[in-house]
Amino acid sequence: MVKFFTFVAVWLLLLPNLRAEAAHEGASHEEKEEAFNAGEIIVEHITNAYEWHICSWKGKHVSIPLPVILIESGKLHVFSSAHFHHGHESYQGFAIWHEDGMKKGRIVKVDEQGNRVENKTLIDISITKNVLSLFMGLALILVIFISMAKGYAKRGVAAPKGIARAVEPLILFVRDDIARPAIGAKNERYLPFLLTVFFFIFFNNLLGLIPFFPGGANLTGNISATLVLALFTFIITNVSANKNYWKHIVNTPGVPWWLKIPLPIMPVVEFVGVLTKPIVLTIRLFANISAGHIICLGFISLIFIFGKMSPVAGYGVSAVSVFFYIFISLLELLVAFIQAFVFTLLSAIYIGMAIEEHHHEVSEEVH
Numbered sequence: 001m002v003k004f005f006t007f008v009a010v011w012l013l014l015l016p017n018l019r020a021e022a023a024h025e026g027a028s029h030e031e032k033e034e035a036f037n038a039g040e041i042i043v044e045h046i047t048n049a050y051e052w053h054i055c056s057w058k059g060k061h062v063s064i065p066l067p068v069i070l071i072e073s074g075k076l077h078v079f080s081s082a083h084f085h086h087g088h089e090s091y092q093g094f095a096i097w098h099e100d101g102m103k104k105g106r107i108v109k110v111d112e113q114g115n116r117v118e119n120k121t122l123i124d125i126s127i128t129k130n131v132l133s134l135f136m137g138l139a140l141i142l143v144i145f146i147s148m149a150k151g152y153a154k155r156g157v158a159a160p161k162g163i164a165r166a167v168e169p170l171i172l173f174v175r176d177d178i179a180r181p182a183i184g185a186k187n188e189r190y191l192p193f194l195l196t197v198f199f200f201i202f203f204n205n206l207l208g209l210i211p212f213f214p215g216g217a218n219l220t221g222n223i224s225a226t227l228v229l230a231l232f233t234f235i236i237t238n239v240s241a242n243k244n245y246w247k248h249i250v251n252t253p254g255v256p257w258w259l260k261i262p263l264p265i266m267p268v269v270e271f272v273g274v275l276t277k278p279i280v281l282t283i284r285l286f287a288n289i290s291a292g293h294i295i296c297l298g299f300i301s302l303i304f305i306f307g308k309m310s311p312v313a314g315y316g317v318s319a320v321s322v323f324f325y326i327f328i329s330l331l332e333l334l335v336a337f338i339q340a341f342v343f344t345l346l347s348a349i350y351i352g353m354a355i356e357e358h359h360h361e362v363s364e365e366v367h
Helices: 002-025 029-033 038-046 129-155 163-183 185-209 223-240 243-250 265-309 311-355
Strands: 051-057 060-065 067-072 075-080 094-096 107-110 122-124
Touching: 038 265, 051 129, 067 107, 107 122, 129 163, 129 185, 163 185, 163 311, 185 223, 185 265, 185 311, 223 265, 223 311, 243 265, 243 311, 265 311
Parallel strands: none
Antiparallel strands: 051 060, 067 075, 067 122, 094 107
């Protein structure tokens, strides 16, 4: 039932927006036929933005403007994204670029005619939708765990209460089923990092499934966010690595000498493997979370696509779309946990491989 109301909420948020776009295109039949573009709407909802769009009501966009912070040639520019009027106007020589290319959807320098001016000194540190979602996710984590810490300080060894009753099993799960098997009980100094990564990804995955403010941002489906998380794992892994780890990379044991000399084939392969580990972490989390959002929005879009063909077809497809949307949404709840688990598990495995002590093995057998 909760998922049904979630679907209805998303549908109601999209419907006025689609009508507004149709009216904006013009009164002609050809323009109305091109009013709905499923691809553009899906991309708009999963990508980052300089404002938090809430809905469209009577042809007007309702959104939360966010701070724009730019540094150009050492000069600081701070203003509200509301001055861009939903990306349709420029302000102080800056505008949101809508043309295809690397700069699409980002703020660029423009002249009086609205043409882009190349400016390599422009630094954008604005508080975007994903950044605000990041702050809210961190605030949620701090509130939960600080309140839990205060509760434990008061109760001592007594059974947990409230939110701690739900969160404590997850903490024990990360410690007993991820950290200790991968890095060992003697190396629990890495446990705070693994817990932070797990709950950061898990909570932000759940927030991303909420279709209205303060949820709906695709933070863990943003490749920049997942890349930063993967880089933390990469840095910790390689800084903590012992001599035995690097020896296995430079001089891999059990490999014929002709794969090492004169061409260092195996060392190159091993070094490439070190670099591909953070790439694997980045793409796995980014792709799985983004795919879930795209599939859910795709089922919603089917209603409007078939509705343009025929109202009867639109109503008929609605039942199928509702069913599959609920199914995928329930699956996404599971994926939210699985992706946090997989990212944390792989991070623990990489760290465990880097700090593993060398064990001497008997190489001779008695016949």
